[in-house]
Structures are given as C-alpha cells and as structure tokens.
Amino acid sequence: MKYRFATAIQQTLLAAAIGLAAIGMAVSSASADNLIWNDGAANFVGAPRWSFNNAGALGTTSNPFTHNGGANTVYIGNGGAVTLNTAGANQIFGVRVGTQAGFADLSGLAGGADYRGNGTLQVSGATPLAVVFVSGPNQDGDFIVGGAPATLGTVAWDSTQSLVVDGSFRVGQNGTGVFTQTGGTVVGGFNPLATDNFLAVGSTGGTGTYHLNNGTLEAGDDVNGITGFEVRRALRIGNAGGSTGTFNLGDGVGAAGSARIVTYDDVFIGASGGAGTLNIAADGRLDVRYAALANSFGLSGAEAPLAIGFGAGSVGKIRQQGGVLDTDGLLQVGVGAGSGAYEIVGPGGSINVRGLEVGANGTLDFTFSAAGTTKITVEGGTNPTADVSRGVNLFSGANLQLNSLNLYNSNGAVTLIDTLDPADELVGQFQAPFTQGAMVGTNALGTPFFLNYIGGTNNNDLVLQTSVPGSLTDGLVWNSGAANFTAGFARGNGSFGVAAFPVDPFGAGGTEDLFLGNNGVATLSTSGTADSLRIGNNQAGSRIAGRQGNGTLTATGSASLTLGNGAAQVVNTGDLTVGEG
Numbered sequence: 001m002k003y004r005f006a007t008a009i010q011q012t013l014l015a016a017a018i019g020l021a022a023i024g025m026a027v028s029s030a031s032a033d034n035l036i037w038n039d040g041a042a043n044f045v046g047a048p049r050w051s052f053n054n055a056g057a058l059g060t061t062s063n064p065f066t067h068n069g070g071a072n073t074v075y076i077g078n079g080g081a082v083t084l085n086t087a088g089a090n091q092i093f094g095v096r097v098g099t100q101a102g103f104a105d106l107s108g109l110a111g112g113a114d115y116r117g118n119g120t121l122q123v124s125g126a127t128p129l130a131v132v133f134v135s136g137p138n139q140d141g142d143f144i145v146g147g148a149p150a151t152l153g154t155v156a157w158d159s160t161q162s163l164v165v166d167g168s169f170r171v172g173q174n175g176t177g178v179f180t181q182t183g184g185t186v187v188g189g190f191n192p193l194a195t196d197n198f199l200a201v202g203s204t205g206g207t208g209t210y211h212l213n214n215g216t217l218e219a220g221d222d223v224n225g226i227t228g229f230e231v232r233r234a235l236r237i238g239n240a241g242g243s244t245g246t247f248n249l250g251d252g253v254g255a256a257g258s259a260r261i262v263t264y265d266d267v268f269i270g271a272s273g274g275a276g277t278l279n280i281a282a283d284g285r286l287d288v289r290y291a292a293l294a295n296s297f298g299l300s301g302a303e304a305p306l307a308i309g310f311g312a313g314s315v316g317k318i319r320q321q322g323g324v325l326d327t328d329g330l331l332q333v334g335v336g337a338g339s340g341a342y343e344i345v346g347p348g349g350s351i352n353v354r355g356l357e358v359g360a361n362g363t364l365d366f367t368f369s370a371a372g373t374t375k376i377t378v379e380g381g382t383n384p385t386a387d388v389s390r391g392v393n394l395f396s397g398a399n400l401q402l403n404s405l406n407l408y409n410s411n412g413a414v415t416l417i418d419t420l421d422p423a424d425e426l427v428g429q430f431q432a433p434f435t436q437g438a439m440v441g442t443n444a445l446g447t448p449f450f451l452n453y454i455g456g457t458n459n460n461d462l463v464l465q466t467s468v469p470g471s472l473t474d475g476l477v478w479n480s481g482a483a484n485f486t487a488g489f490a491r492g493n494g495s496f497g498v499a500a501f502p503v504d505p506f507g508a509g510g511t512e513d514l515f516l517g518n519n520g521v522a523t524l525s526t527s528g529t530a531d532s533l534r535i536g537n538n539q540a541g542s543r544i545a546g547r548q549g550n551g552t553l554t555a556t557g558s559a560s561l562t563l564g565n566g567a568a569q570v571v572n573t574g575d576l577t578v579g580e581g
Contacts (some may be wrong), residue, residue, distance in 0.1 A: 415461055
C-alpha cells in the first residue's frame with residue numbers, strides 16, 4: 001500500500017517519521033555485507049560459520065549481529081540447518097532462507113565454495129529477531145523464505161518472542177517456502193518507510209505454506225510510533241500467475257483465538273493469477289481491521305476488503321471449520337474475472353463482515369452437521385467503524401452449495417446470511433435451482449426445507465425454513481410492457497401473484513416504493529411523488545414472480561418526479577437506483 005498524504009500536516013508527519021527512523025535506528029547504516037552460511041547443522045552464533053567476500057578475499061564471522069555493526073543480510077543455503085536461540089537485540093538487515101544468489105557462490109575465492117541451495121532456520125526459546133530497514137543505499141529489511149526457483153526454504157518459529165520484519169515478508173517467492181509458527185508474534189511490513197512490503201505466501205511463481213499453529217501474525221502495525229496511525233500492509237495468499245499459497249490458521253487443538261492474523265489492509269486469497277487457500281480451524285482467528293486513524297488523516301485506501309479470487313486467472317478458497325473470521329470490510333467471493341469459494345463446514349464458527357458480494361465465479365458452500373452450520377453475519381451500518389461497503393449483493397451466476405442437509409437433526413429454521421442493518425438489502429439470487437421458494441432438500445427427520453431470500457425481521461436474510469415462503473407485498477411492481485407510468489404498476493398478493501392492477505404509483509400519499517423491471521418501458525407524462533424508484537432491478541421478483549429485469553423510463557414534457565416524502569414503507573426513502581444487481 002502506498003501512502004498518499006493529502007495535506008501539509010501529513011507531509012510534515014512523514015518528514016518527522018524519516019527523521020525519527022534515522023535517529024532511532026540501532027543498526028549501522030554502513031554498506032551491508034552479504035553473509036553466507038558455510039556449514040551444515042549448527043548454531044547461528046558461536047563459530048565462523050558465515051563467509052563473505054572481503055574485497056576479493058574470503059572472510060568469515062561467527063556473529064552476524066555484531067559483524068559490521070549488524071549491517072548484514074544473511075543467506076542460508078548449502079543445505080544448512082541453522083538454530084538461533086540467542087537472547088539479545090538480534091538485529092540484522094535481511095534474512096534469506098534458501099538461496100540461489102550469485103554472491104552465495106564463493107568458489108572463486110581461495111578456500112571458498114558454492115554455498116547456494118536449500119536452507120532451514122529454527123528459532124527457539126525466548127529469542128527475538130528484528131529485520132530492520134534503513135533509508136539509504138541498503139534499504140533491505142526483508143525476510144524471504146524460498147526465494148529462488150528449485151530452492152526450498154524452511155523456517156520454524158518456535159520462539160515465545162517476536163520476529164519483527166520492517167520490510168517484505170515472503171514465504172515461497174519464486175521458490176518453495178514453508179514457515180511454521182508455534183508461538184510468539186510475527187510482524188511483517190512494520191516500518192512505514194519501507195516499500196514493496198506486502199506479506200505474501202506463495203508469490204511470483206513460488207509455492208508457499210504457512211502453518212500458524214499458535215501465536216499471532218500481524219501485517220503492519222496498529223498505531224505506529226513514528227506516524228501515529230496504522231501501518232497498512234496487504235496479505236496475499238497465492239499472488240501472481242504460477243503461484244500457489246496455503247495458509248493454515250490454527251491446528252484445531254489450541255484455545256479459541258490462540259492462532260491469530262491481524263491486519264489493517266486488504267487480504268487477497270488468490271490474486272493476480274495465483275491460487276490461494278486459507279484454512280481456518282477451531283482455534284484460528286482472522287481480524288481484518290478498518291484503518292480508522294489513517295482515514296482520519298485523509299489517507300486513501302483505509303478500507304479493509306477481503307477478496308477470494310481477485311483478478312483474472314486467480315483461484316481462491318477459504319475453508320472454515322469453526323474459528324472466527326471478523327472483517328470491518330467487504331467480503332468478495334469470485335467477483336470479477338477471478339474464481340472464489342467460501343466453504344463453511346458445520347456449526348461453531350463465527351463469520352462477521354461489513355458487506356458481502358458473491359460474483360458469477362463465486363460460490364458459498366455450506367456443509368451441515370446434526371447441529372446445523374455457521375451463518376455469515378453482515379453487519380452493515382451496525383458496525384460504525386468500518387468500510388463504506390455494506391449490504392449483500394448476489395450477482396448473476398452466483399453459486400450456492402448445500403451439503404449434508406440430511407444430517408441436520410432439527411426442524412428449526414437455518415439462517416445462512418444474517419443481514420443486521422434494516423437499511424441494507426439482500427440483492428439478487430443464486431443461480432438455479434436455488435431460486436426463491438425452492439425446495440432444497442430434506443433433513444435427518446425427513447422434513448423438506450425451502451429457500452427464502454426475504455426472511456428475517458427485516459426481510460433481508462437468507463433462510464432455510466420448513467414452510468413455503470410467501471412474497472413481499474410492500475411497493476408496486478411494473479406489470480406491463482410499454483405503458484404510461486401511471487398505468488403499468490401492480491401490487492403483489494403475498495403469493496408471488498398480482499393482487500391489484502393497475503395501481504396509482506403516486507397514491508398512498510406518495511409513499512409507494514416503485515420497481516420498474518420486467519423489460520418494461522414506462523413513459524412519465526404527469527408529475528407526482530413516490531418514496532423510491534428502482535429502474536432495472538431484481539427485487540421485483542420477490543413481490544410478483546418473473547417481474548425482475550431491465551427497465552426504461554422516459555419523461556416527456558414538463559413532467560417531474562419527486563422521491564421521498566418522509567413516510568416510507570421501506571428504509572430507502574428518496575432513493576433512485578438505476579441498474580441493480
């Protein structure tokens with residue numbers, strides 16, 4: 001995420017940040033040395049196991065944290081298995097685990113060898129590690145695991161302390177990377193001055209796997225001490241063509257929320273042509289937070305969307321079995337040219353989003369147990385500190401899968417999508433056979449269940465129920481082909497049929513909500529007042545069967561239309577919507 005400072009005050013803050021970073025940097029800004037692991041299985045510190053090119057001669061050191069004032073990037077290849085268990089500041093410029101870097105081949109120096117290849121790093125005990133970014137010619141601060149083709153990098157973070165990466169944190173970038181975290185906190189993209197610093201698992205043609213069994217992964221920072229607002233870093237799982245990323249959040253054996261991801265920026269599961277999978281277990285928790293402080297400073301991009309399958313050729317999937325997904329932003333599933341699926345397995349989980357969109361290449365997949373399944377709660381305006389996106393949109397071609405309904409051992413209604421804000425609508429339907437009122441299967445008791453897109457107190461929930469749902473009777477629906485505006489509307493009868501036709505759209509004291517679809521063409525030649533008007537919509541079918549679709553309105557002469565008179569039947573008073581869903 002690049003920062004756009006909108007005011008002189010914000011530019012002053014950035015200048016102050018640069019000054020503070022320079023003053024507070026404990027590591028020297030001297031020219032960095034590239035230190036290459038020259039041994040097999042051994043400790044990170046304690047013997048001359050690191051080699052480097054010392055002005056054409058082979059040099060060695062036993063401690064990368066003290067050599068050259070810590071201004072070093074370490075490369076672990078050569079099939080090395082390195083253990084770090086040393087307490088202290090432990091600051092360094094960069095870390096590469098698994099390398100094919102040209103300067104890791106020291107065979108041209110007397111006593112040297114080619115130290116490229118796979119590498120392993122294990123950090124244990126109460127051991128911290130800081131990978132720092134320094135403004136200037138070095139500008140590293142990156143931690144790369146599996147950073148070259150045909151190369152494997154493996155990291156086990158078994159420490160109870162923190163790994164803080166100022167810059168880029170990548171697992172499987174060009175090569176194959178595996179990162180396993182069993183405790184502590186891992187922070188990527190911590191320094192607001194570092195660039196190209198999104199977190200990625202499987203990137204640029206690589207294959208990455210992250211096992212977060214216990215502890216916390218933070219992308220960026222909540223309230224950064226340099227800027228005073230959030231440092232926003234995107235998390236991308238399966239980023240760019242040819243890339244595959246898998247993130248296992250929780251191992252199913254820890255306490256609730258003991259394996260946690262926290263970010264204040266976008267999360268992409270399968271992006272830019274990559275394939276990504278996020279598996280959330282019972283002890284896993286994903287928190288995608290809205291950057292409220294950054295937004296208050298006028299910074300762009302403070303939203304917090306979570307996208308599954310983002311961009312052409314991308315394939316993304318979240319599989320959640322228990323655990324928590326909580327985002328202040330919009331959840332997008334297969335919207336655009338990407339393909340995405342959200343698999344929700346059994347009850348016991350929690351899913352809260354600000355808004356929900358399911359595209360033509362998107363699938364919501366619910367699997368039932370005897371106790372049911374986990375619903376998606378759409379908070380909308382009930383979450384005041386959140387993204388601008390809200391409501392539920394099911395685009396044409398959106399897919400729904402209902403698995404193992406025959407295991408459900410109750411006749412109680414099951415809410416699949418719970419829209420909390422009465423001001424939000426559930427717009428659209430899944431593709432056939434999951435239409436309004438469809439019988440979708442029977443439960444363990446042999447009771448049939450029917451699909452209702454207008455369930456719940458506010459008629460905006462997606463519900464499975466044992467009774468055949470009726471239709472809405474609020475508002476007027478276009479029931480003609482081409483006709484005068486005052487002669488083409490009908491009122492529904494509660495059973496998807498017509499109760500009265502024609503009905504004056506300007507009647508009821510100007511409080512009618514009007515739905516112009518059915519490929520109708522309405523000519524407005526007289527003036528009047530109504531509460532709201534939708535031209536081209538899919539809401540009409542929830543009132544009279546088959547009346548959704550395109551619509552056209554033509555106004556002639558001096559005719560005028562006033563929308564909103566303060567006595568609305570529904571909450572969208574005064575709204576004009578042209579093209580919906």
